Structure formats: structure tokens, C-alpha cells
Amino acid sequence: MLFNPYKLKNTTLRNRIVMAPMTRSMSPGGVPTQAVIDYYERRAKAEVGLIITEGIEVSHKASSAYPDVPRLDSEEARGAWKKVVSGIKKHDGAVVAQLWHCGGFRKLGMAPEPEIPGHTASGLVRPGKKVAHEMTIQDINETVQAFASDAKFCEEIGFDGVEIHGAHGYLIDNFFWHGTNVRKDMYGGSTEERSQLATEIVKAIRSEVSSNFIVGLRFSQWKQQDYEAKLASTPEELKKVLTLPTEAGLDYLHSSMRRFWDSEFSGSEENLAYWTKKLLGLPTISVGSVGLDSEFIDMSAPASPTNINKAIEDINNSKYDMVAVGRALISDPEWVIKMKEGRLEDVIPYTKEALFKLY
Numbered sequence: 099m100l101f102n103p104y105k106l107k108n109t110t111l112r113n114r115i116v117m118a119p120m121t122r123s124m125s126p127g128g129v130p131t132q133a134v135i136d137y138y139e140r141r142a143k144a145e146v147g148l149i150i151t152e153g154i155e156v157s158h159k160a161s162s163a164y165p166d167v168p169r170l171d172s173e174e175a176r177g178a179w180k181k182v183v184s185g186i187k188k189h190d191g192a193v194v195a196q197l198w199h200c201g202g203f204r205k206l207g208m209a210p211e212p213e214i215p216g217h218t219a220s221g222l223v224r225p226g227k228k229v230a231h232e233m234t235i236q237d238i239n240e241t242v243q244a245f246a247s248d249a250k251f252c253e254e255i256g257f258d259g260v261e262i263h264g265a266h267g268y269l270i271d272n273f274f275w276h277g278t279n280v281r282k283d284m285y286g287g288s289t290e291e292r293s294q295l296a297t298e299i300v301k302a303i304r305s306e307v308s309s310n311f312i313v314g315l316r317f318s319q320w321k322q323q324d325y326e327a328k329l330a331s332t333p334e335e336l337k338k339v340l341t342l343p344t345e346a347g348l349d350y351l352h353s354s355m356r357r358f359w360d361s362e363f364s365g366s367e368e369n370l371a372y373w374t375k376k377l378l379g380l381p382t383i384s385v386g387s388v389g390l391d392s393e394f395i396d397m398s399a400p401a402s403p404t405n406i407n408k409a410i411e412d413i414n415n416s417k418y419d420m421v422a423v424g425r426a427l428i429s430d431p432e433w434v435i436k437m438k439e440g441r442l443e444d445v446i447p448y449t450k451e452a453l454f455k456l457y
């Protein structure tokens with residue numbers, strides 16, 4: 099089933115393999131270059147079922163934290179994204195734009211407006227240390243609006259959908275996580291209140307886009323600043339985190355893990371994607387070291403190709419619906435075809451050198 103077509107909302111994917119969103123930091127001035135356009139087209143041509151773009155900084159003054167990350171807030175950037183989309187569509191590919199707000203990872207002095215600090219729920223980037231800006235209601239409203247209007251641009255440009263980046267400790271996850279959200283208003287307090295920002299973003303996007311447009315949410319237990327952190331330590335808690343955003347109009351959930359074979363909750367061997375699908379009932383993407391023998395914890399560590407029998411078996415058993423592949427698709431654009439044809443020995447191993455070029 100992994101290599102067979104799959105219908106996600108009204109978009110038919112040619113298989114259930116998804117390219118994971120991966121920041122490449124090669125879009126100077128926020129504009130994807132021809133090399134970026136070719137990079138995505140190469141993977142669509144080589145049969146990736148669904149491409150999720152690298153994180154695109156939403157059009158908000160505080161969304162940026164890293165240089166040369168693509169944006170949508172100029173004619174030039176939108177024109178370049180249009181070319182990315184048409185390159186992918188030329189090969190019958192599907193593509194979703196990942197919308198990203200870096201939250202507390204932004205530091206004073208960073209472009210585009212150096213005096214703007216990192217934005218967070220409560221000024222916290224990790225528990226207990228107030229170093230960033232605590233967002234006002236106006237900041238929150240502007241951010242929600244930025245996600246919605248960027249999603250609208252994405253639909254106009256031709257994307258099949260957007261994925262809201264709610265993972266890895268960035269802005270939305272900063273609100274989800276009790277370790278960094280100690281607000282006392284409607285955006286903090288209970289688990290549901292900590293999900294309020296994500297819920298409002300989904301609602302606002304839905305009100306700007308057509309009903310066919312795909313809206314997904316990526317979330318994670320782990321944070322860049324704490325790999326052991328958890329939003330939920332039981333299935334019941336996980337359901338509470340995700341119910342309101344799901345009901346606001348999501349079409350899929352993307353459960354970000356570093357090792358997809360890890361069990362999530364004690365007493366069960368199943369992973370986070372399994373539980374997500376079971377509890378929320380939406381199409382779900384699993385991810386984390388698929389086809390590689392070393393985990394994502396250290397991006398510069400080399401990793402060798404492995405078989406994907408467990409992912410195939412999990413899909414056959416409907417434990418989750420799609421499988422995202424990250425580093426293996428950075429090093430080898432033809433990974434899907436090679437795996438489909440059982441040519442594991444031809445797969446190019448992942449090394450850190452692959453990070454420095456766009457092929």
C-alpha cells in the first residue's frame with residue numbers, strides 16, 4: 099500500500115510517501131532561487147507522493163530567526179513559489195507549504211527588524227527563564243491573521259494546501275507546552291487553552307481558503323530545547339491537546355518523531371502517529387529516521403540506508419496513513435523509486451555534505 103495512490107481530501111497522491119519539511123536556508127532575501135525550484139522538481143519527478151516545503155516564515159514582523167529562509171511577503175517570493183509549484187505539478191506531484199513562526203528562537207538584532215525580540219506565550223523559551231517577549235493580544239491577532247493571509251496566497255499560487263508548523267518548540271508549540279506557556283488568559287491555563295492559538299490559526303485559515311484546500315498541523319512531543327519534553331504523557335492528554343485544532347477544520351495531522359519505531363506511551367508499543375490517528379481520526383503522517391540507521395538528533399551524523407519493512411507493515415495495518423522521509427530525500431532525490439524497485443544498494447547514504455548543496 100505504501101507505493102499505491104492515496105486520496106488526501108480531494109487530492110490524489112501517487113503514493114503515501116511524503117517529503118518531510120526541511121529548512122535549506124538557500125533563499126536569500128526570502129526568495130527561493132532557481133536551484134530551490136529545481137530541487138523540489140527533481141523530487142516530484144522521482145515520484146515523491148506529497149512534498150511538504152521547508153518552513154516558510156509567515157508574514158509577521160517576528161517570524162524570522164534564521165538567515166536565507168524563504169518567505170511569502172514579496173511579489174518576488176510569491177513568483178518564485180509559483181515556479182516551485184508548477185515544477186512539481188509538471189510531474190503530477192502534490193505540494194503543501196509549511197507555514198512557520200520561529201517564536202522565541204528569534205533573537206534581538208536579527209533581520210528584518212533587529213529591534214524586534216522573539217515572541218512567545220509568556221516570555222519563556224525554556225521553563226523558568228524569561229528572556230523573550232510575552233505576546234499581547236494584539237500580537238496574537240496579527241500572527242493569526244498572518245497565517246491566514248499567507249495560506250490564502252498559497253492557494254492563489256497553486257499549492258494543494260498548507261501545513262501549520264506547530265512542532266519543535268517554535269511559536270505554536272511554545273503555546274502548547276506547559277513548560278513555556280504560563281499565561282493566565284484564554285491562551286494559557288488548561289491544555290485546551292494552550293491549544294487556543296493553534297485553534298484560532300486553523301479557523302482563520304479555513305475562513306480564507308476554499309473547502310478543497312488541505313490544512314494540516316505538524317506537532318511534536320520533543321522540543322529543540324528539550325528532547326525529552328512531552329506535551330502529553332497519556333493518550334487522554336494527547337487527545338486534549340489536539341481536539342480543538344482538529345475540530346477547527348484540519349485535514350491531517352503530522353506527528354513529528356525522531357525515531358518512528360519508538361513506543362509513545364507506557365504499556366503499548368505503538369508510536370505517536372498511531373495514537374494520533376486512533377484518537378483524532380484524521381489522516382496521519384508518521385516520520386523519524388525512516389530508511390536510515392541513525393536518528394535525527396544530530397543532523398551532521400552520517401546515516402546509512404536501511405529497509406523500510408516496518409513502515410510498509412504499519413501502513414498495511416492502517417496504523418497511520420502516510421510516511422514522511424527527511425534526510426534520506428536530501429541525500430538521494432530518487433530514494434522513492436529506488437525503494438520501490440528494491441534497489442537499497444543504490445541508495446545514496448546521508449552525510450552532512452548533503453546539507454550544504456541543493457541537489
Ligand SMILES: Cc1cc2nc3c(=O)[nH]c(=O)nc-3n(C[C@H](O)[C@H](O)[C@H](O)COP(=O)(O)O)c2cc1C
Nearest residue numbers: 118119120121152153385386387388394423424425
Ligand atoms: C536539514 C533539516 C531541516 C529541517 N527543517 C525542518 C523544518 O523546516 N520544519 C520542520 O517541521 N521540520 C524540519 N526538520 C525535521 C524534519 O522534517 C524531520 O522531521 C526530521 O529530519 C526527521 O526525519 P528523518 O529522520 O527522515 O530525517 C528538518 C530536518 C533537517 C534534517
